[in-house]
Amino acid sequence: MLNKQIKNRLGFLLLLPLFILLSGCEFKDIDKDVFVAMIAIDQSDEADKPYKITLKLYEPSSSFKDAPQPTYSYLTQAGETLSEAIRLMEAYSDKELQFGHTKLIVIGEDLVQADKSKEILDFLLRRPDIQMIAWIAVGRPSAEKIIKMVPQGETSAYPELFNYFDHTGTESQYIVTTYLFNFRRDMKAWGIDPVLPIIRINEKDSHFEIDKSLIVRDSMEPHEFDPLNTSLYTMLTKGTDRADLAINEDDEYFIARIDRLKTKHSVTIKGGNKIELDIKIKLYGYISESKKNLDSKDLPFYNKLLKAESEEKFTKFFTDMKELGFDPLGFGLDYRSRTLHNRRMSKEEWEEAYRNAKINLSVTPQLKSTGSIQ
Amino acid sequence: MSRYYYYLILINMVANIIASVPAILLHSHKDGAVSAMILAIFVGTFLVTVYTRFFNAFPGRTLPELLQKTTAPWFYRPFVFFLAVMWFIAGVITLITFVFLLIRYLTPEMSINLISLTLILSVIFGCLMKTERVFYTVEIILLITIPLILFIFFKAYNNDHLEWDYVKDAALYVNKWPNIDAFSACFFLFLGVANLTIFNRFFTEKQKFGWKQIFIIAVIAMATLFTTYFIPIGFNGLENIGELVYPWISTSDSLRMEYFIIERVLFVFLLFYLGIAFLSILIHWHASMEFLKFVFNLEKIKYKGKKFGKFIPVPFFIGISLILVQLLNEYRLFLYTHYFYNALIVIFPSMCFLFLFIKRRMKYAEQANQK
Numbered sequence: 113m114l115n116k117q118i119k120n121r122l123g124f125l126l127l128l129p130l131f132i133l134l135s136g137c138e139f140k141d142i143d144k145d146v147f148v149a150m151i152a153i154d155q156s157d158e159a160d161k162p163y164k165i166t167l168k169l170y171e172p173s174s175s176f177k178d179a180p181q182p183t184y185s186y187l188t189q190a191g192e193t194l195s196e197a198i199r200l201m202e203a204y205s206d207k208e209l210q211f212g213h214t215k216l217i218v219i220g221e222d223l224v225q226a227d228k229s230k231e232i233l234d235f236l237l238r239r240p241d242i243q244m245i246a247w248i249a250v251g252r253p254s255a256e257k258i259i260k261m262v263p264q265g266e267t268s269a270y271p272e273l274f275n276y277f278d279h280t281g282t283e284s285q286y287i288v289t290t291y292l293f294n295f296r297r298d299m300k301a302w303g304i305d306p307v308l309p310i311i312r313i314n315e316k317d318s319h320f321e322i323d324k325s326l327i328v329r330d331s332m333e334p335h336e337f338d339p340l341n342t343s344l345y346t347m348l349t350k351g352t353d354r355a356d357l358a359i360n361e362d363d364e365y366f367i368a369r370i371d372r373l374k375t376k377h378s379v380t381i382k383g384g385n386k387i388e389l390d391i392k393i394k395l396y397g398y399i400s401e402s403k404k405n406l407d408s409k410d411l412p413f414y415n416k417l418l419k420a421e422s423e424e425k426f427t428k429f430f431t432d433m434k435e436l437g438f439d440p441l442g443f444g445l446d447y448r449s450r451t452l453h454n455r456r457m458s459k460e461e462w463e464e465a466y467r468n469a470k471i472n473l474s475v476t477p478q479l480k481s482t483g484s485i486q
Numbered sequence: 487m488s489r490y491y492y493y494l495i496l497i498n499m500v501a502n503i504i505a506s507v508p509a510i511l512l513h514s515h516k517d518g519a520v521s522a523m524i525l526a527i528f529v530g531t532f533l534v535t536v537y538t539r540f541f542n543a544f545p546g547r548t549l550p551e552l553l554q555k556t557t558a559p560w561f562y563r564p565f566v567f568f569l570a571v572m573w574f575i576a577g578v579i580t581l582i583t584f585v586f587l588l589i590r591y592l593t594p595e596m597s598i599n600l601i602s603l604t605l606i607l608s609v610i611f612g613c614l615m616k617t618e619r620v621f622y623t624v625e626i627i628l629l630i631t632i633p634l635i636l637f638i639f640f641k642a643y644n645n646d647h648l649e650w651d652y653v654k655d656a657a658l659y660v661n662k663w664p665n666i667d668a669f670s671a672c673f674f675l676f677l678g679v680a681n682l683t684i685f686n687r688f689f690t691e692k693q694k695f696g697w698k699q700i701f702i703i704a705v706i707a708m709a710t711l712f713t714t715y716f717i718p719i720g721f722n723g724l725e726n727i728g729e730l731v732y733p734w735i736s737t738s739d740s741l742r743m744e745y746f747i748i749e750r751v752l753f754v755f756l757l758f759y760l761g762i763a764f765l766s767i768l769i770h771w772h773a774s775m776e777f778l779k780f781v782f783n784l785e786k787i788k789y790k791g792k793k794f795g796k797f798i799p800v801p802f803f804i805g806i807s808l809i810l811v812q813l814l815n816e817y818r819l820f821l822y823t824h825y826f827y828n829a830l831i832v833i834f835p836s837m838c839f840l841f842l843f844i845k846r847r848m849k850y851a852e853q854a855n856q857k
Contacts, residue, residue, distance in 0.1 A: 212750075240590045243750055244739040280744055293740040294647060297723035301652070350646065442651060449654035452661060453516075 143172065146207040149184065149271055152255030153232055154220035156190040163223075164190040165197040166256040167209070173268070182268040186260060194235040211241045215274055217248045217292065218255035218311065224326065224334055233296055244293040247277045249309045250326050258311050263319045273311070276322055285343040285355040286323035302459050303444020305329045307337070307345060327438050335436055344429045345440055348375050348393075356400070359414075359421045368418050368479060369400035379447045380472075385457055385465045389434075389443055391473045393426065398481040406482040418477040430471050437463060487538075487693045490621050493628060494685060494769065495534070495703060498678025499710040500635070501766035502671075504759050505583050506823040508714050508733045510671040515719070515727055520660040522668035523711050530676030531704045533835060538695050540841045541682045544848070546690035549683035550780040556847035563781055569683065570777035572833070577770035578807055579823050581605060584763040585811055586819070587732065592756055602811045605764070606804055612768045613775045613803075614796060617687050620772050624765050631761040638755055639713055641741055648720040656719045670827040672711060673834075680834060684773040731816060775799055 149168040156164035171183040187204055191197030202209055219232060236242050251258035258273075266272045275281030277289045288309040298306040310324040323339040337345060346352045347370070355370045374394040379387050399406060399414065406414070433440060444462055457465060502508070511519050544552060549569075553562035585602045593601065612623055642648065682689075718733040721740045730736050738755035748754055775796070779785060784795030814822070 241594075243752075244736060245742040245750065278744060291647065291740070291742075293721060293736070297649070297652075297721070300726045301723045302725070442649075445649070445651040445655070449651040449658070452658050453655075454661070 304442035366402035518665035526672030
């Protein structure tokens with residue numbers, strides 16, 4: 113009996129030194145970390161240091177009551193490479209820079225124009241801590257200005273700029289949402305070109321304006337979509353399911369509010385290197401505004417107007433894209449997904465065929481109501 | 487079949503996603519990965535059938551026991567030792583891959599030895615358990631992780647950003663001759679059944695194994711292979727898919743659950759796969775330990791009346807793994823894994839001949855017994 117007790121005590125004593133191992137984890141404490149909210153990448157003025165990186169850092173505050181206003185700090189550094197700039201910035205900060213919570217990457221417009229997307233992408237993808245689900249956008253006039261602006265009414269927990277993209281706040285037909293993985297995938301493939309939103313600042317009211325977008329392709333000048341084309345693009349790619357279309361024809365002027373969209377696009381191969389682009393669009397919705405009194409009986413007539421107007425707009429969009437050689441919807445990809453790889457046209461042949469393609473576009477309008485009043 | 491049998495098969499299939507299998511497969515996306523996958527489904531299912539039928543004929547017997555009865559010591563001792571080494575390597579590959587993943591994505595500041603030691607110690611403790619207890623551990627962890635992993639797969643399939651055109655494009659490369667590397671990587675998925683060499687001890691009753699069971703296994707294999715190969719392509723495109731070092735990690739990082747507790751699925755995915763990797767290493771190393779126990783008669787080694795023989799391999803396991811973790815880099819791990827998988831497609835099918843031999847010998851032995 114006694115023997116057993118002694119044994120137990122001895123065992124306990126032997127276990128005691130193990131407490132030395134409990135020296136705490138090797139993580140850095142959270143107050144020794146500083147979290148990067150956004151990254152801005154710009155072209156710098158210095159010739160030997162072409163990249164300028166600005167980081168938006170969350171300033172820690174002990175409680176929400178202490179800091180009702182959002183507080184951020186910023187770090188800016190130019191470097192020959194992106195990593196060099198980041199490395200130098202690490203020396204300016206007293207805390208460890210954490211990129212794991214970075215949700216938005218803004219690239220300056222001049223850098224995109226200078227066709228530097230590939231280098232930037234390589235850096236962003238190689239770092240394991242940068243999320244692939246970070247949003248990527250173009251900043252006008254510069255990325256630095258965009259991330260340095262704190263708009264009115266911003267809460268301290270969540271930067272307002274995130275709300276535009278995460279589909280839990282505003283959902284607008286003018287906002288294109290592109291994730292980093294999306295951008296990488298479409299940038300590297302042929303047959304589809306990625307589209308990036310352009311963020312601008314309204315200086316007077318100090319709020320953001322995101323209603324334009326930029327279609328980019330490797331070694332080609334990017335093309336800008338105006339708000340109309342941007343909204344057509346988001347409608348076609350299911351980026352939105354709500355959209356307004358203004359119809360102005362035959363003295364009629366009304367707004368069709370689309371609340372459900374179905375789009376299909378495909379390529380038909382017509383022997384040789386001839387192709388046709390088929391686009392079928394179904395628009396469901398109601399009329400939300402009109403300059404004249406409307407009559408429910410005339411819905412077929414309004415549908416006809418909607419069909420004519422929207423077909424015209426969409427056809428113009430596709431004709432423009434075709435002539436410029438851009439492929440925002442991925443007809444090339446669709447072509448690749450339906451022909452065996454050894455019987456395919458080459459990339460150059462495809463581009464030639466795409467430029468000469470015939471467009472078969474049809475819109476099926478489904479206006480169901482004139483709204484709450486006739 | 488008993489459900490425990492399916493666990494053995496399932497773990498090897500599901501665990502491959504974090505191992506080098508997807509990287510090897512996607513590496514040859516333009517030269518015959520798809521046809522290799524199709525071929526592997528047929529060959530693999532056939533191999534599973536042969537192995538299961540063989541061990542089913544001898545309920546409760548392990549392969550070393552059968553070898554002892556039918557072959558000479560000069561053959562079975564080195565052979566079983568060889569098996570032990572092979573099972574150890576299989577475990578070590580999963581271990582090192584996962585340690586690399588953890589250090590890259592989850593705990594970049596921790597020392598690599600500490601991470602591997604944490605994993606190794608928990609696995610070693612499990613390895614020393616009895617075979618049936620290993621099975622119970624497997625069941626509990628699978629019950630927790632598999633539904634959640636299936637949920638992540640469901641979210642991936644259901645994602646708007648999964649571009650099926652890339653998937654179709656990749657599938658159209660089916661008219662290439664099967665690639666040997668891709669084939670061996672796929673083949674590895676089916677080798678969970680080889681664990682029966684030890685784990686057959688648990689199945690003391692004769693099991694039913696007919697077309698239905700074969701069909702279930704083939705379907706599970708097809709679904710796993712399809713998910714392993716095509717989902718990363720749908721998210722990351724086809725052109726430069728080969729450049730991804732961990733295709734599935736990048737894929738899970740492309741998923742976003744805005745209403746989940748953690749928005750970035752990558753961490754959730756890594757955590758659940760930690761469980762699966764643990765099981766995979768546990769099963770492989772348990773088998774390895776049992777082989778060693780048999781070869782060196784470790785059970786009989788006593789000191790002052792206490793059996794400590796089964797602890798003898800432990801320092802070797804820990805030591806070799808720690809050295810390998812230090813020594814290897816990503817590229818060499820990938821390369822050696824590759825060689826290992828390629829060796830397996832020779833070794834395991836040729837073991838079928840050994841089985842034939844054992845079966846005949848056992849028949850004579852039984853007839854002799856009856857007389």
